[in-house]
Amino acid sequence: MSTAAPQARPNVPLPPSSSQTIGPFFPQSFFRPGDNDLTRISAEAAPSTRGERITLRGRVTREGGVPCVNAVLEAWQADAGGRFRHPADPEWHLADPDFLGWGRAWTDAEGRYEFHTLLPGGYAAGAARRAPHVNLAIMASGLMQTLTTTLFFPDFPAENAADPVLALVPEVLRPLLVADPDGMAEGLRAFRFDLRLRAARGEETPFFEE
Amino acid sequence: MDARHLPDRFDPWPRELRPAVPIEGYANTFTHLPFQPPLRRAPTRTEVTGPLGLDRKLPCGDSNLAMPAPGRPALGQLIHIAGRILDEDGRPVRGAVVELWQANAAGRYFHPHDQRDAPLDPNFIGTGRVRSDEAGRYGFFTIRPGAYPVPNPPTWWRPPHVHFSVLGPSTLSRLVTQMYFPGDPLNPLDRILMSVPDAAARERLVARLVPPAEVGLGWLGYTHDIVLRGRAATPPLP
Numbered sequence: 336m337s338t339a340a341p342q343a344r345p346n347v348p349l350p351p352s353s354s355q356t357i358g359p360f361f362p363q364s365f366f367r368p369g370d371n372d373l374t375r376i377s378a379e380a381a382p383s384t385r386g387e388r389i390t391l392r393g394r395v396t397r398e399g400g401v402p403c404v405n406a407v408l409e410a411w412q413a414d415a416g417g418r419f420r421h422p423a424d425p426e427w428h429l430a431d432p433d434f435l436g437w438g439r440a441w442t443d444a445e446g447r448y449e450f451h452t453l454l455p456g457g458y459a460a461g462a463a464r465r466a467p468h469v470n471l472a473i474m475a476s477g478l479m480q481t482l483t484t485t486l487f488f489p490d491f492p493a494e495n496a497a498d499p500v501l502a503l504v505p506e507v508l509r510p511l512l513v514a515d516p517d518g519m520a521e522g523l524r525a526f527r528f529d530l531r532l533r534a535a536r537g538e539e540t541p542f543f544e545e
Numbered sequence: 546m547d548a549r550h551l552p553d554r555f556d557p558w559p560r561e562l563r564p565a566v567p568i569e570g571y572a573n574t575f576t577h578l579p580f581q582p583p584l585r586r587a588p589t590r591t592e593v594t595g596p597l598g599l600d601r602k603l604p605c606g607d608s609n610l611a612m613p614a615p616g617r618p619a620l621g622q623l624i625h626i627a628g629r630i631l632d633e634d635g636r637p638v639r640g641a642v643v644e645l646w647q648a649n650a651a652g653r654y655f656h657p658h659d660q661r662d663a664p665l666d667p668n669f670i671g672t673g674r675v676r677s678d679e680a681g682r683y684g685f686f687t688i689r690p691g692a693y694p695v696p697n698p699p700t701w702w703r704p705p706h707v708h709f710s711v712l713g714p715s716t717l718s719r720l721v722t723q724m725y726f727p728g729d730p731l732n733p734l735d736r737i738l739m740s741v742p743d744a745a746a747r748e749r750l751v752a753r754l755v756p757p758a759e760v761g762l763g764w765l766g767y768t769h770d771i772v773l774r775g776r777a778a779t780p781p782l783p
């Protein structure tokens with residue numbers, strides 16, 4: 336192959352680098368305790384307490400319901416007030432400074448994952464309103480492109496019914512994107528959200544692309 | 546924080562840049578790929594934003610994989626990989642978290658799931674993480690990884706490659722990719738590299754050799770730029 340390099344000149348469009356699979360060997364040493372805790376901006380920082388602490392957990396399965404082992408999940412969500420600490424949010428200066436909103440987990444031998452976070456807030460998006468939600472990115476051996484989906488909460492049926500992203504999903508499949516109450520975990524409410532990467536229609540998790 | 550440098554326009558991935566799946570001989574591309582195509586949505590605020598200052602959560606600075614401790618060099622050809630993280634406007638992406646992992650010189654990963662009968666090198670773990678600087682630059686000292694076979698029939702050999710995971714300023718700029726070495730005869734036989742339909746896009750996954758004067762004699766130098774999704778909705782004045 337030849338050795339053409341991108342021309343790194345401002346304002347001249349460059350095509351993005353192609354995505355490739357994460358493969359089966361994403362290093363486990365990249366994970367530290369607390370990486371799956373969205374409420375801390377670093378392992379040493381105190382967790383944010385501006386909101387209801389919750390646990391999100393579930394399983395990732397592939398065709399046949401087989402556990403998806405060593406998959407990497409990344410979560411991203413607004414704070415309890417529905418704001419992101421990012422300049423693309425017009426109210427980012429009001430965002431919770433102690434809340435990271437991002438976490439990374441990986442699946443064990445049964446395909447299980449877990450996140451610790453705060454119940455997110457919804458926000459106004461033009462004429463519409465986003466219901467409280469968490470975006471999840473899934474990377475695994477064999478996925479040449481990251482899969483992306485959005486998790487909603489059973490606490491907010493009216494907000495969910497008005498959410499413009501959930502509205503893109505055929506009505507019969509929408510419950511697949513709403514997490515289930517899953518009892519308590521160390522005194523906190525837990526929610527269960529299973530990801531079925533490849534399954535029969537009506538069971539497979541709906542994914543999105545932008 | 547300087548919002549002027551953050552991308553706020555995300556065009557769909559051009560089809561010819563996306564790997565064509567499933568890939569014959571790579572079983573996981575059959576069993577993990579959803580039956581249903583993804584639903585297309587216009588990016589909302591949740592997708593356009595992303596974690597900034599992530600180096601506090603994911604400590605950076607691990608850039609020398611080849612010499613984990615003084616006097617204990619890893620086995621293999623010592624190499625230096627450096628380049629820039631750019632957006633689609635060619636602007637440097639500052640503060641991106643760049644993670645790299647790779648096999649050792651014998652083509653074996655330091656990972657419990659790699660059970661292949663090839664030697665482990667006690668001086669090579671094969672993982673690093675750095676933060677891109679003000680000019681979007683990153684760099685790693687490492688060794689040239691070995692090729693390794695894909696075990697399931699029909700067997701083929703993965704060419705020497707380095708895995709990259711890049712966390713940029715938006716969740717839409719998140720990228721997992723691989724870097725290949727120029728001129729390797731296994732490159733055109735690799736089903737994973739060749740799954741990218743566009744030849745020019747494949748070439749952009751291949752690093753370039755740089756002259757010794759630019760790296761020093763101790764290291765064989767490669768340069769490799771990585772372009773993340775995202776442009777400025779309003780182009781900055783030239």
Ligand SMILES: [Fe+3]
Pocket residue numbers: 358648703706708
């Ligand atoms: Fe690999």
